[in-house]
Amino acid sequence: MAYNISLRHGLSSLSFAIGAVVLVAPAMADIVSDGQTIATSGVKGVVACATCHGAKGEGMAAAGFPYLAGQGAAYLMLQLQGFANGTRHNPIMEPIAKALSPVQIAAVTAYFSQLPKILDAKALSAQAPTYPDKDAMGAWVANRGDWDNNIPACAQCHGPGGIGIGQNFPALAGLPATYIREQLNAWQQEKRAPGPLSLMGDIASRMSEAQITAVADYFSGLPEAVKSAAPASAPASQGAQ
The missing domain is CATH 1.10.760.10 (Cytochrome c-like domain)
Structure with missing residues (x-):
């Protein structure tokens, strides 16, 4: 019963x-x-x-x-x-x-x-360098960080190859270098909210301009990032959305 x-x-x-x-x-x-x-x-x-x-x-x-x-x-x-x-x-x-x-x-x-997703996440993850050339500043900071200045590797939150992790850490691979650079500068200047746990404001404040440029160029240039070519025509100098 x-x-x-x-x-x-x-x-x-x-x-x-x-x-x-x-x-x-x-x-x-x-x-x-x-x-x-x-x-x-x-x-x-x-x-x-x-x-x-x-x-x-x-x-x-x-x-x-x-x-x-x-x-x-x-x-x-x-x-x-x-x-x-x-x-x-x-x-x-x-x-x-x-x-x-x-x-x-x-x-x-x-x-x-x-x-x-427009990312080939599997290829990006597989090809992310575990120990890049330290002279390649963008790859080094993205994958290893700069712990002498308390800067963690971007990959720790944004995933190997910048593929993004979960709902709150976006993919970075293949984003325009100008966009990435403008966002890091905005965090440095406290013109953008620091995000979850105030991570990005804190990290960006420790980055040099050379590191910002190198990291932006590194992520934008990852070869497997974009599956389909983006249209080339749009109003100039109006990005950073």
């Missing part, structure tokens, strides 16, 4: 769980669909994200616009919230983020996060 009651309870719980999944799946599909509309067509007062970040979220490296495809939703949401509340600055992104509602921000970040 007790077994039958337990079985009925278990089946009831399972049915509830299945029902919850069935209800949540369409809701998430709707959110992603709304995000796709914002990304590809824009909404009132907001230009389509694809205008600068590409039809597939691949970015426009020549103009300094980063790729968004496959980056963590939590990271992307934090950036849009930062543009909206003034803790991150960019003349293009600030008015766009302020015009989006919290629901729209959640939708568009969910959309970009579920797009296929």
